[in-house]
Amino acid sequence: MNSHPQLDERGKLKHLLSIEGLPPATLIEILDTARSFEQVARQDIKKVPHLQGKSVFNLFFEASTRTRTTFEIAAKRLSADVLNLNVSASSQSKGETLLDTVDNLSAMQADMFVVRHAESGAAHLIARHVGPGIHVINAGDGRHAHPTQALLDMYTIRHFKHRFDHLRVAIVGDVLHSRVARSQIHALTTLGVPEVRVIGPQTLIPRDVERLGVRVFHHMPQGLRDVDVVIMLRLQNERMNGALLPSRDEYFKFYGLTPDKLAHARPDAIVMHPGPMNRGVEIDSEVADGVQSVILQQVTFGIAVRMAVMSILAGKQERLP
C-alpha cells in the first residue's frame, strides 16, 4: 500500500502539504508549469479553462486575507468555482470536529481544499482523511510548513539567478517560529543550493537547525557575506515585546536589513520577503523599495505558482502553447 502523504503510487503529486519529502523532479515540474502560467497573467483575458467546473474550497481556520486572496485569484484564473470558508466563525464554534467539517464539505463534491490552520499537521490530517478524488494544499499550518510560499520563492530565485547549484542563500530573522523558513530550507537543499545560511539571534534560531543542512550565523554582516540571495522573514508582532527579544529597535539594529548590512552581500544579490513587511523592524524602506528588492515580483510569481500547483493536482497540467 502506498503510504506517501503527498505522492500517489506512480509518484504523481496528490496533495501539497510540505516541501519535505518531495523529490527535486516534483519541485521542478511545479516551477516549469508555473512558467507557462506566468504568461497568462500578461494576456488581455487572464483566464484559462483548466479547472472549469471544479470546486475549490478555501478552508481558513486562521484568518489570512492576503494568502486567501492569492489562492482565490489563482483558482479563478483557472476558471474554478471558489468557495471561501472562514471556519473559525462557523461550524467549529458549533462544536463540530475538524474531520466532520471536512467530511461535510467533501460530500458537497469538493475537488480541492486550500487549508490554513494554526495547528501544525492540520493539512496532513485532512489529506489522510479525504477520499481519493480530493486534493489538499497546505496554505500554512502552525510552525510547520507553507509550501507554496517556498515554491514561489524558488521560482523567484530561479527567475533571477537561473540555476540553484552555485548559490549562497541567507534566511534572516525569526527562524524558530517560521513555517516559511522551514519550507524554504527544505526547498533550497532539495534543489541543490550548496550553501544555505540562517541568521538571527540565538533565541530565534532552532537549536538543531544545522541538521537540516544549514549554517548558523548570529552576526548579520558576517552571515550576509557574498550571498546571492537574502530572504528576510517577517517578525510577528506578538514576538516584538516578548521575552525572546530585547526590543523592536534593538532588533532592527542587529537584524534589520539596511543598505549597510546588504553591502556585505554580492552586488547583484536579490532581496526577498514573504510579506507583509514591517518596515523599520526587519527591513529598512530603502532596501524594501531599492533596486535589489524583488519582493513584489514574488507576489506576481506566487499567483503563477499556485495556478501550477492546482492544475498539477487536478491532473490538468499540460503546458500552455
Place this chain on the structure above:
Amino acid sequence: MNSHPQLDERGKLKHLLSIEGLPPATLIEILDTARSFEQVARQDIKKVPHLQGKSVFNLFFEASTRTRTTFEIAAKRLSADVLNLNVSASSQSKGETLLDTVDNLSAMQADMFVVRHAESGAAHLIARHVGPGIHVINAGDGRHAHPTQALLDMYTIRHFKHRFDHLRVAIVGDVLHSRVARSQIHALTTLGVPEVRVIGPQTLIPRDVERLGVRVFHHMPQGLRDVDVVIMLRLQNERMNGALLPSRDEYFKFYGLTPDKLAHARPDAIVMHPGPMNRGVEIDSEVADGVQSVILQQVTFGIAVRMAVMSILAGKQERLP
C-alpha cells in the same frame, strides 16, 4: 386573485417557503428534477448553464456558513452569479428596515433570494413583498421551517427506500425548537408515509404535535421499534444546560442514538442527521460512522436538491439528457 404564498395561479412553484401547503406533485417534481442534477456532480465539469446571467442573493440575517455554502455551490454549479450578504453586519445596523433592504436588492435586479433569518415568517414576509420576477427560498426561519433540508431528507429516504407508502419513520430529539423537524413532518405526511413518530423528552416535544399526524414516544427503544428510517435532530448547544434538560450526559443516556438503541429499528434502517453533529450528545460515533448512517449522502443530495429548487423557480427545470 391568487393568494397562495408559494404557487402561482397555474400551480407552478414561485417561492419555496415551507413544505406546509405544497401538494405532493410539487415535492415529487423537485425530487425528480434533483435526480438529474445528482449526475452533474459526478461529471468532470460539474456545471450546467441553467441560471447563467441570473443573480442569486444569499441574504443571511443569521450566520450559517454551512447552509450558505450549500446554496452557493448549488447556484454556482447552475452558472448563476452569487452575492453573499451577511446582513446583520450591515444595513440592519444602520437602522434600515428589512423590507427596505429587500427593495434595494430587488432594485439591483436580483432574480432569487435565499433567506435565513432568526424570526419565523421572515421569508414569507419577503416573498409577499418582492416583485413578480423574484423568487424566494427559505433557508431557515426561526423555529418555523427549513424546507430544503426536509426535501433533501425526502430525497435521501427515496434513494434508499424507493417508496414512501410503506415506511415507519422516527424523528428523535428536540422537536420543540426544530424548524427542521416541522418541515420533515409535513414532507413525510404529504408524501404518504403511513407512520411518522417523534421521540424525545416531554419538555422538547410540542404539546399538540399529534395534530400533525404523528405518534409521540418518550421511551426511545419503544419509539424506534421496527422503524425504517431514524432521523436524529441536532441538540442546540444553548439547550444543553438549560431548564428543559437535566444534563448532556442524561440526554445522551436516554435519547442519544447508540448501537443498542438502534438495534430496535429494522436491520436495514437508515440513520440520518441534518448536521452539524454533536457526537456523544445526540448520536454515538459508532452509529454516526456506521454502515447504517447516510448522513454524508444527505449532504451530497442536498446540493442536487437545491439546484433543483433553484432551476424550477427560475423556470429552467427541463431535465438533463
Place this chain on the structure above:
Amino acid sequence: MNSHPQLDERGKLKHLLSIEGLPPATLIEILDTARSFEQVARQDIKKVPHLQGKSVFNLFFEASTRTRTTFEIAAKRLSADVLNLNVSASSQSKGETLLDTVDNLSAMQADMFVVRHAESGAAHLIARHVGPGIHVINAGDGRHAHPTQALLDMYTIRHFKHRFDHLRVAIVGDVLHSRVARSQIHALTTLGVPEVRVIGPQTLIPRDVERLGVRVFHHMPQGLRDVDVVIMLRLQNERMNGALLPSRDEYFKFYGLTPDKLAHARPDAIVMHPGPMNRGVEIDSEVADGVQSVILQQVTFGIAVRMAVMSILAGKQERLP
C-alpha cells in the same frame, strides 16, 4: 508630463476619483454608456463579456455591504472576476502600510481597485501610486467624494427630466458631513443645472458652500419652492444625538421631507435619496413610498452606471447593439 489625476494625456478617463475636475463630456459619456447597460439588466441573461478575465478588487477599508454589493454585481455582469477584501480585518491590523497593501494587490495583476476608505483622499493616494494598467474607482472617501453615487443621481435626473439646463435642484440635510452632497453639487453644476440649492440647519451647512455655486436655505418650504428635483441626504446615526442637532424629532419637524413640505416643490418634482433611508428622520414613509419617489430606480440605474464606469476605464466602452 500629464498630472491630471483622473484623465490621461488624451483626455480619456483613467481613474474615477471625484466629479470635481471632470469635464462635462466625460460625465455625458458615462451617462450615455450606462444607458446601453441599463438594457442588459432586462435581458434573460444579464451578462456581457466586456471585463472577461479582468480582476476587480473591492478594497474596502470601511465596511459597506450595500456599496460593495453594487460594485460586485456590476463587475460580475461585465464577466470580471471579483475579489472582496475587507482590509480593516487583515493586513492593516498586521501593521502593513496602505501603499504596501496596494502594491501587493497590484502585483497580483489587479486591473481595477474599487476603494472605500474613511480618510478623505485615500483613493487619490492609491491612484497616484498604482502602475499605468490599473484603474481606481473611489467608492467613498471620508467626507470628500462618492462620484458613482453622484453619477447615478445624474442618470436618474436625466432619465426623468431629460435635460439639465432648465432645472432647479435642492439637496436637503447634512451637507456638511456628506461626501455624496459634495459630489452631487459638482456634477449638477458641471452638467449645467442653472439652480442648485442646499437646505439644512446652519450647523450642517458648510460655511463657504456658496463658492461651489449653490444657494443656501435654512427654511425648507422656501428652499423647496418650485424645484424639479429634491435630493434628500441620509442623516448619519452618530449625528442624531450630537451637539450639532437638537433631537431626531426636531430634525424631522424642520428638515424631514413630508407631503406638506414636498407640496412646495413642482407637482412633477422627483424625490431622491442615496439610501439607506432613516424613515421618520429625514424622510416620511408617505413620501419615500409615494408616486414622486424614484429612490429604487436610483439603485437600478446605479448598477448600469457602475458598469459604464468600469467598462470605460477598461477601455471596453463600445456601445451595445
